[in-house]
Amino acid sequence: MTTDTPEVLSCKGLRKRFDDVTAVDDVSFTIAAGETYGLLGPNGAGKTTIISMVAGILRPDAGDVLVEGVPVSTRTTEPKGRIGYVPQELAVYPDLTGRENLTFFARLQGLSRVAAARRVAHVLGVVGLTDRADDRAEHYSGGMRRRLHIGMGLLHEPILLVLDEPTAGVDPQSRNAIMDNIRELAHSGLAILYTTHYMEEAERLCDRVGVIDAGRLVAEGTRRELVALLGERDRISLSVDGDLGHAEDVARLVPAVLGVAARGRGLELLVHDARQCLPAVLSALAEEDVRVRAVEVDEPNLETVFLHLTGRALRG
Structure with a gap:
C-alpha cells in the first residue's frame, strides 16, 4: 500500500x-x-x-x-x-x-x-x-x-x-x-x-x-x-555447461549478486531478491556463451520466519 x-x-x-x-x-x-x-x-x-x-x-x-x-x-x-x-x-x-x-x-x-x-x-x-x-x-x-x-x-x-x-x-x-x-x-x-x-x-x-x-x-x-529479520538471503542454484570458473567470474559482476560459490557442476548465488536478480544473471551468462541447463530458486518463507520467532513450527 x-x-x-x-x-x-x-x-x-x-x-x-x-x-x-x-x-x-x-x-x-x-x-x-x-x-x-x-x-x-x-x-x-x-x-x-x-x-x-x-x-x-x-x-x-x-x-x-x-x-x-x-x-x-x-x-x-x-x-x-x-x-x-x-x-x-x-x-x-x-x-x-x-x-x-x-x-x-x-x-x-x-x-x-x-x-x-x-x-x-x-x-x-x-x-x-x-x-x-x-x-x-x-x-x-x-x-x-x-x-x-x-x-x-x-x-x-x-x-x-x-x-x-x-x-x-x-x-x-x-x-x-x-x-x-x-x-x-x-x-x-x-x-x-x-x-x-x-x-x-x-x-x-x-x-x-x-x-x-x-x-x-x-x-x-x-x-x-x-x-x-532473519538476515537471510535468497539463493539461486544454476547447473551450467562450460568453464565453471569463467561462469563464476561473470556471475560475480552482476550488481545484485552478494556471493557466488562453485558447487559440483554448478553455481550457488546469494542474492537480495531472486525474482528480480535472476533475469540479469541469466542474461549476463548468455552474453558470455555460458549455457544454463537448470535453475533452482530457494526463497526463505514464512515457515522459516515463524520457526525463528517462536521456536516452533506452525501447525493447526
Whole structure:
C-alpha cells in the first residue's frame, strides 16, 4: 500500500484476559483500503479474540479499535455497519437456496425487497454461485457453503471484511476458489483482515502479515520484510555447461549478486531478491556463451520466519 492509501482499520494496544489467561497482549496494527492483512498463528494464539474485538462482539480490557477514525465497541452500531464479519461457524440454512439465504440476511440488514434482490444478485456473482443460486444449500459442497457464508458478509457493502479461517474444512479446489474470491475483493478496494494458520494462504493472499504467538504480535510486515529479520538471503542454484570458473567470474559482476560459490557442476548465488536478480544473471551468462541447463530458486518463507520467532513450527 502507498502512504496516501486511506487507513480503514486501526487497532491500538488491544488487551484481553479470560480469568488468569491473557489471550491478547498489547496488539496494534492498521489496515489500508485495498490491503489484505493476515493474522498468522496456531489455533489458540489469540486470532479469533482479536477479530471479535475488531468486529465489536467482544469488549477489550484495554485499547481501541477505530474504523475510519470512528471507535468500535460492543455498544456502538454505526461503525459496525461498515464491517463485514465472517466467523468460522457457518450461518447457512441448508433447507433454503443460496439466493434465499442471502435474501434473508439482506432483509435482516434493512435492505428493501428491491435493493435486496439487486444486491443478492451481485454478491452471488462475486462469490461465484450464480449458476447454483436456486439450489438448496444442503446440496452445496463445503467450499460452496463457505463462499455463500462470505457472501453474507458482503451484502451491506462493508469497507472492511473480517474473515476468520475462511477455508477451514474445505478441499484444495474450494480453497483456491475462495482465495481467488478474496484476492478480487481486495483488488476492488476492500480492506481485509484475514486469520489463518496456513502459511501458504498468508504468503499467497496477504500484503502484510502479523505473526501472533501466545496473544502477542511478535512481528509484522511483508514477506520480504519478515524474512529480512532473519538476515537471510535468497539463493539461486544454476547447473551450467562450460568453464565453471569463467561462469563464476561473470556471475560475480552482476550488481545484485552478494556471493557466488562453485558447487559440483554448478553455481550457488546469494542474492537480495531472486525474482528480480535472476533475469540479469541469466542474461549476463548468455552474453558470455555460458549455457544454463537448470535453475533452482530457494526463497526463505514464512515457515522459516515463524520457526525463528517462536521456536516452533506452525501447525493447526
